[in-house]
Amino acid sequence: MVSQAGEQLLQKTELFVRLLPDDFQCVCTLSEELTLPPGVTLFSPGETATRFYILIRGTVRVFKRKEGREEELALFTAGDTVGDFDFARQGRYDAFAETVEETDLICFPAARFSLADITRQYPSTMARVLLQSLAMIANRIRTTQRLISRNVPWVQELQRQAFEDPGTGLWNRTFFEEELPQMLSMPVGLIMTKPDRFKVLVDSCGHSAGDEAMVKIAALLQYLVRNYGKGWALRLKSNETALVLPGCSPTILRSMAEELYQRFLQIPPVGLPDGTTFTFSATVVYGLWGEEKKDSPALWKEYAQTVYDTLMNRWQEGGNGVYPAFPC
Incomplete structure (x- = not known):
């Protein structure tokens, strides 16, 4: 007291x-x-x-x-x-x-x-x-950037600590919500994903197995960003991740969502203590933001929430597939 x-x-x-x-x-x-x-x-x-x-x-x-x-x-x-x-x-x-x-x-x-x-x-x-x-973290980063060059090594280290997920090396949710909207150029492809039956793996083999799986998933996301040439791979929550792809066309966005799903299926299976095998699959939802004139940076969070809600609904229905956030 x-x-x-x-x-x-x-x-x-x-x-x-x-x-x-x-x-x-x-x-x-x-x-x-x-x-x-x-x-x-x-x-x-x-x-x-x-x-x-x-x-x-x-x-x-x-x-x-x-x-x-x-x-x-x-x-x-x-x-x-x-x-x-x-x-x-x-x-x-x-x-x-x-x-x-x-x-x-x-x-x-x-x-x-x-x-x-x-x-x-x-x-x-x-x-x-x-x-x-x-x-507070986001505000201090922005204040620092206004006062000092972003290229100063200790400023870059401050950014890394504030915006990097320590378990996977992906960008974190704070970056997604606070910093990313200011950096986007439309149109922007958004892919969100959640592994199916992940709780089975964690309950059977422990949290360390879940952590190892998330590192493998992060590697898939980072590979796709490198292959595309720009963008961000992010960890939004415990096992929910995202790709943000600026300047993405509808065709490329759909193709990358499909590729991400296929790469999930290729993650090596994990043997469970009961003698069964856990195989990886995922629920993948994608949407293209910035096609409509009404879209603006101020609406980014609202759009992302809509995509996330679709992800969770599809996952709860069984997932294991690729789905558009806004069906035609």
């Missing part, structure tokens, strides 16, 4: 500024205020970013160690937030953070809580915090 002054700081924090009152009170309950002496390490490179800190008083320095020497990256003082970007992207810290002097700060979540535990206990609140974190 935090003091009234601590609550005021939390309310100004980018991750919590738009939370509903009940959600915000939950965040306050899950936070704690600490007074730390100089030289205390808050986090180190490689550690999973399970919490972040808001300074009330004092100073924290962030630095890296290279060849026995320390390279100072930033100094944070009262009102600053430390580690929130790594926390928001659920990644790992890439530097050290250490108190310079006696420092009062707020820690979220408190040390006695694990992120997994509070997510299970307060799923709705943490879901809204996660949604706000995605918006």
Whole structure:
């Protein structure tokens, strides 16, 4: 729990500024205020970013160690937030953070809580915090790009961390929803796919088998993008993926959807513990956006949602085929 002054700081924090009152009170309950002496390490490179800190008083320095020497990256003082970007992207810290002097700060979540535990206990609140974190990441990337050349290596690395799915190397849903609409030139081919009976594989062989299968599926998508010469391969949710193909004709779009389906069928079968074999197939839905005069970047999300809804409907009906999102 935090003091009234601590609550005021939390309310100004980018991750919590738009939370509903009940959600915000939950965040306050899950936070704690600490007074730390100089030289205390808050986090180190490689550690999973399970919490972040808001300074009330004092100073924290962030630095890296290279060849026995320390390279100072930033100094944070009262009102600053430390580690929130790594926390928001659920990644790992890439530097050290250490108190310079006696420092009062707020820690979220408190040390006695694990992120997994509070997510299970307060799923709705943490879901809204996660949604706000995605918006924060996208906003910071856009702000950085306005200030600094996109070709600066550390900006490119920031983009990669924010927009890449760590399990497959595909572009992620945040990129699909926040950045991609600004980069599209019409017409755009959109192919969405979902493997059939995937739960059978995961329930029988474990999540590691599902992860391995997703890596193979990602390779199929990336191959098709390379072969087409442009576009994006994306992971939208757990096992739902997409291809976005700018400048695509109806004939090529249909052909690529068919090829993707055939390549799913060619993924090597997996032997199950009960002696049976899991063979791969997929539900593939495609649509061409930008043919109508009414189409505009502002309508991209609405169009993509329609294609996704068609995908899920076809998959629930049995899938295992290629379907147009808008039948003629």
